[in-house]
Amino acid sequence: MHIAAKIIVGLIAFLHLYIMWFEMFAWETRGKKVFRGFPEEAYRHLKVPMANQGLYNGFLAAGLIWSLIISDVVWQKNIAIFFLACVAVAGLYGSITAAKKILYVQTVPATIGILLILFL
Numbered sequence: 001m002h003i004a005a006k007i008i009v010g011l012i013a014f015l016h017l018y019i020m021w022f023e024m025f026a027w028e029t030r031g032k033k034v035f036r037g038f039p040e041e042a043y044r045h046l047k048v049p050m051a052n053q054g055l056y057n058g059f060l061a062a063g064l065i066w067s068l069i070i071s072d073v074v075w076q077k078n079i080a081i082f083f084l085a086c087v088a089v090a091g092l093y094g095s096i097t098a099a100k101k102i103l104y105v106q107t108v109p110a111t112i113g114i115l116l117i118l119f120l
Contacts, residue, residue: 001076002120006068008113009080012087013064015105016057023054035099060087077117084110084117 001009022030027050028043038046063083070076091106 001067001073001080001117005080005113005116005120008109008116009064009068009084012084012106012109012113013061013068015109016061016064016087020054020058020061023057024051025054027051027054037099056090060090080117081114084113088114 022034027047031050032038032043060083063079063086067076067080067083070079088107088110091102091108091110095101095103095107
């Protein structure tokens with residue numbers, strides 16, 4: 001994989017580790033700053049479902065990190081494309097159901113990563 005593609009994969013993995021952290025462990029503090037649209041009492045009620053969602057973001061990060069350490073170039077690209085596609089789809093769904101900015105935070109970078117892998 002080209003170095004530019006590895007950098008964007010690494011950045012997206014780091015982003016999803018951050019998302020995992022605040023959804024699982026800091027939902028009632030940092031989550032309030034990231035998702036401002038919920039009523040105050042909702043954060044307490046959403047703590048468990050958001051932790052579950054955070055776990056899924058952790059799996060996305062793990063897959064992206066895994067793709068960076070695979071030595072076989074073909075498999076490295078395939079695994080990276082798969083997990084970037086998962087991120088892109090999750091971002092698209094999140095932009096429809098939660099907040100429009102998720103499209104730009106998740107889907108656009110993941111799509112750029114896929115394009116870099118395919119064309120560099």
